[in-house]
Amino acid sequence: MNAQDVVVTGLGATTPMAGDVAGLWAGLLAGNSGVRRIDDLLEGVPFGDEMPTRIAAPMAVSPDGVLPRVQARRMDRCQQAALVASQQAWEDAGRPEVDPVRLAVVIGTGIGGVGTLLGMDDLLEEKGPGRISPLTVPMLMPNGPAAWVSLEYGARAGVYTTVSACASGAEALALGARLIREDEADVVIAGGAEAAINPLTIAGFAQARTLSKRNDDPARASRPFDVDRDGFVLGEGAGAMILERADFAAARGARVLGRLAGFGITADAHHITGPDPTGAGQIRAIRKAVRDGGLEPSDVDHVNCHATSTVVGDVYEAVAIRAALGDKPVLTAPKSSLGHLVGAAGAVEAIITLLSVAHGVIPATLNLAEKAADVPLDVVTGSPREMTVGAAICNSFGFGGQNVSLLFTSV
Numbered sequence: 372m373n374a375q376d377v378v379v380t381g382l383g384a385t386t387p388m389a390g391d392v393a394g395l396w397a398g399l400l401a402g403n404s405g406v407r408r409i410d411d412l413l414e415g416v417p418f419g420d421e422m423p424t425r426i427a428a429p430m431a432v433s434p435d436g437v438l439p440r441v442q443a444r445r446m447d448r449c450q451q452a453a454l455v456a457s458q459q460a461w462e463d464a465g466r467p468e469v470d471p472v473r474l475a476v477v478i479g480t481g482i483g484g485v486g487t488l489l490g491m492d493d494l495l496e497e498k499g500p501g502r503i504s505p506l507t508v509p510m511l512m513p514n515g516p517a518a519w520v521s522l523e524y525g526a527r528a529g530v531y532t533t534v535s536a537c538a539s540g541a542e543a544l545a546l547g548a549r550l551i552r553e554d555e556a557d558v559v560i561a562g563g564a565e566a567a568i569n570p571l572t573i574a575g576f577a578q579a580r581t582l583s584k585r586n587d588d589p590a591r592a593s594r595p596f597d598v599d600r601d602g603f604v605l606g607e608g609a610g611a612m613i614l615e616r617a618d619f620a621a622a623r624g625a626r627v628l629g630r631l632a633g634f635g636i637t638a639d640a641h642h643i644t645g646p647d648p649t650g651a652g653q654i655r656a657i658r659k660a661v662r663d664g665g666l667e668p669s670d671v672d673h674v675n676c677h678a679t680s681t682v683v684g685d686v687y688e689a690v691a692i693r694a695a696l697g698d699k700p701v702l703t704a705p706k707s708s709l710g711h712l713v714g715a716a717g718a719v720e721a722i723i724t725l726l727s728v729a730h731g732v733i734p735a736t737l738n739l740a741e742k743a744a745d746v747p748l749d750v751v752t753g754s755p756r757e758m759t760v761g762a763a764i765c766n767s768f769g770f771g772g773q774n775v776s777l778l779f780t781s782v
Contacts (some may be wrong), residue, residue, distance in 0.1 A: 381464025
């Protein structure tokens, strides 16, 4: 390991599976699901009974119950989740002692404070402008999650927000690694957060025909790579990593979990929502990440797939993985268990990827009863697979044709 390598020293997450990383990992290995019916959310909503999708994957532990009450009331749910995950990661890293001007924050989100936006709009129509919170704009702005984390830890090296749809969390980690490589920071709190389970976003995704309609079987609704997949399940949560320059981590005696060894960022320039069917942009992202990490495609043992359970998306990703890496890597798709956390997905799944590298275990993909014929790759099903994982790719692809691949390796 070189002195300038980017290493991971802390992890934090709040997800549909559990309120922390330990619970997330244990739930994945046990084959649990965080998807449930959301009739309570839709009750009383105009036209709520017409919603074609009535399932989602809310956070297992509401972040407003973790944070101090006064602080939580000043924050959107997305911001709360980001802060909770970052606090966990900071503690897990041993509370690094770092000059504030060498500490940066990068938190991505695909949608931001949409809950606040919709809630305040309802209040405006019902009660008038005098009842609107003076914190409305700070609560709905997309950079709010990063800003709150920077305030918590006094980060002064820069506070960044990546807004690239479902690739936001992964792009945040890539930017965090870049800041360390370019000597802009010694430590970066990086990750993603999203809390957009509400009638408007559900209706919007449903109208785009991207959501599963398996309302009577929530736990089996998300079916990446399965021949009967019919769309993703909307989830929420946050994930955060503490990234450090290797020599800085070594000097303070930090426990190193692994390396963020490389990243690749590309764009399709093909369609606002649909991926390029040739997989060209995804292929380039994967290859760039491998090359950036100084490895060869044959060195990659595992791919944590974006695989949302949409009809075309899963196939195009399989095409890209095979073209970029061949048939060797073993695949898994965490969205079968967690749903799709949108801007938080890349960060949470990066944590899962790193844990697979660190522990030599790949969680199984749920609900893969019959693999689609156009996915001729080795996908873990049934039970977790124990194997040596020296290098792993984590893929995140978003609306707008945004592609991010991260390469994690052991230390």
